[in-house]
Amino acid sequence: MPRAILIVLDSFGIGGAPDAAAYGDEGADTFGHIRGAASIGHADRAGLRQGPLRIPFLEGLGLLAVAGIDGGPDPRGLFGSAEETSRGKDTPSGHWEIAGVPVPFDWGYFPRTQPCFPAELVAAIVEEAGLPGILGDRHASGTEIIAAEGEASIRTGRPIFYTSADSVLQIAAHEDAFGLERLYALCEIARRHVDALAIGRVIARPFVGRDAASFRRTANRRDYAVPPPEPTVLDRTIDAGGRVIAVGKIGDIFAHRGISEVRKGDGNMALFDKLLGAVEDARDGDLVFANFVDFDTLHGHRRDVAGYAAELEAFDARLPELAAYLKPGDLVILTADHGCDPTFPGTDHTRERVPVLGFGPGIAPSAIGLRPTFADIGESVAAHLGLAPGPHGTSFL
Ligand SMILES: O=P(O)(O)O[C@H]1O[C@H](CO)[C@@H](O)[C@H]1O
Ligand SMILES: [Mn+2]
Ligand SMILES: [Mn+2]
Secondary structure (H helix, E strand, O other), rough: OOOOEEEEOOOOOOOOOHHHHOOOOOOOOOOHHHHHHOOOOOEOOOOOOOOOOOOOOHHHHHHHHHOOOOOOOOOOOEEEEEEEOOOOHHHHHHHHHHHHOOOOHHHHOOOOOOOOOOOOHHHHHHHHOOOOOOOEEEEEHHHHHHHHHHHHHHHHOOOOOEEEOOOOOEEEHHHHHHHHHHHHHHHHHHHHHHHHHOOOEEEEEEEEEEOOOOOOOOOOOOOEEEEOOOHHHHHHHHHHOEEEEEOOOOHHHOOOOOOOEEEEOOOHHHHHHHHHHHHOOOOOEEEEEEEEOOHHHHHOOOOOOOHHHHHHHHHHHHHHHHHHHHHHHEEEEEEOOOOOOOOOOOOOOEEEOOOEEOOOOOOOOOEEEEEEEOEEEEEHHHHHHHOOOOOOOOOOO
């Protein structure tokens, strides 16, 4: 009896998106550039890692072939790639399309001006939340803006509002000085005010520490997303009597629609432990859906090539453990939601194709080609679980 395990390596693109230029991302290739940098010693860091990228499990699944790199071993599972049809290179668009629901509308974005948020929006949130005002009000990298404004935020009681190339309003505030629950309440207020602007997410970005040198963001980040516009394969799984076990930030990304259970962890390795526990507990007809966020947050956005390479190696080294947990009838799919090339200018996501690699006890090697939409992944999960086909995408099984 079937179970499906869907794993998103957040931001692990393989380049080659035909519409990359429309996003200012021509030439971006997260995997290819990390691998290339590592091969010439440009991903070395003392005490962390050295030399060429070592990810034998992913390569054994056909990662090199799908990335257009010669010389890999014969793939031992399903191997292919996919292009995104949604008009956004953000996390919700990528995940919803993976789950069978491409995003047919345009998200709202804030302009690259300073201030970047409409004055009436800020005034409305400030008034309803009873704040003395806000700081930031610009496009920024989260760690940099906390270093720049965090001390003033503690002093003045003003939270830090910022955005990026994604459809986001992010609010950073000190966990103790401002208060974590107060930050969440503020984000809920902000969520209602940005609905009319078609903003995909409001994100609470709590941090701790005494001063700019010691500020550190915590795992208490919380995303307030709008719900997907149609039922996803998550909803369809539950409608058919299965359960959806969400590992990491999957619950937040889907605004908690189609989620039976949430299991969170601080960092990719803790999340991997949660993934194994979820696989152990999943029953026939269940979907385990996991997101590994550190690739993106800690390394892609921070343009940290060595860190990204080390994270891939640590993840790859644990995949044999996952394989050992599998039972007959299991299908594992590894994929990504967008790129975030750590060698590319800026700190934003990059529009890229993503790998689609599948394996499991009964899964024979097979080329699934270049899929025209991420929705083919969700449709394949649906087909594997015996669900009726949905309106978007085609199963590759
Ligand atoms: O720079 P930080 O705060 O990590 O922000 C990043 O995280 C956001 C949500 O994933 C992205 O839109 C990007 O701006
Ligand atoms: Mn993402
Ligand atoms: Mn991101």
